[in-house]
Amino acid sequence: MANRRKNPRKVEKETDWQERVVQIRRVSKVVKGGKKLSFRAIVVVGNERGQVGVGVGKAADVIGAVRKGVADGKKHLIDVPITKSNSIPHPTFGEGGAARVMIRPAAPGTGVIAGGSVRTVLELAGVRNVLAKQLGSSNPLNNARAALEALAALRTFQEVAEEREIPIENLYSK
Template identity: 40%
Template sequence: MSEVTKNVAAPAAPAAGPGDRRGPGGDRRGPGGPGGPGGPGGRRNGPGGGRPQRRDGRGNDAPASEYNDKVVHINRCSKVVKGGRRFNFAALVPDAIRKGTDRAHRALVRVNLRGNTIPHEVIGHADGGVVMLRPAAPGTGLIAGGGVRAVLEVVGLKDVLSKSMGSNNPQAIVKATMDGLSKLRTLEQIKNLRA
């Protein structure tokens, strides 16, 4: 089987932005109904509505990033009111999201893969989190949850078994997963170390 090496950044945990007003059903509410301002049934410029896009491409200032960003955890808070529960999402400030992704890009880790799985079993430790990763047969899929799944999907792994132990703090789990992935070695690397 062929050996592959990838550079991976630990995913930042961006949540809903400050202007993201979503109701309990997850839809945007505003003038014009669930589609938001000018959405289906809205009053601005027919279906689709909203402000027309520029034809010259100006206004698209954000360059396409070569890295994948993945949401690891969104903090959902609930408040009990007379009519039932009202849910709120803790929003991260966009500047904090940018700083977090910049730090992740500076902390890239080289990961050794074997096809769609990992070369051998490994245990990663960070803070209170412990994550065990095991290679799986083709077609098994990602048996992982939460932060572990987010990291393994960004890496591009398809067949891995995992078990999270210790702390259930998402940051500790993500760091432990990155620690485990950075410990992976290919057969050739192990031969060179022993020679």
């Protein structure tokens, strides 16, 4: 019989992921016999090394909703460029629904200055020094998605230089 053990690298990769539940909400659907209750879980998944995702899961029980949220979060991962000072390369802005999020790099030692689900997204992305502000809606799902959009818009100096087809040294010179 063939060896059915899992690949040790894959097992190691699975244990690298951290997940944090941002919100669990009891929702209901009106059906013929009354109200059918279920749970919606908003989960942020990240490896604290530049990958993060936000997922939503809905199920009849909380554990099932969280499990589905984690799976959804892993499907929607983004890569975040992190500088040597554990910050982001440049200020950025993101929108999710009516929520708007502004994220700015900060000096080493500042920490993560952000609130709510934006803080969770930034921490699980591995960003250590950053300033963020939620503008507009206070909905945790929309704010998490706005933060994800803002982080997805980040570009490194190398990417900008390649896009403009110029040497990276020319970006710094005036």
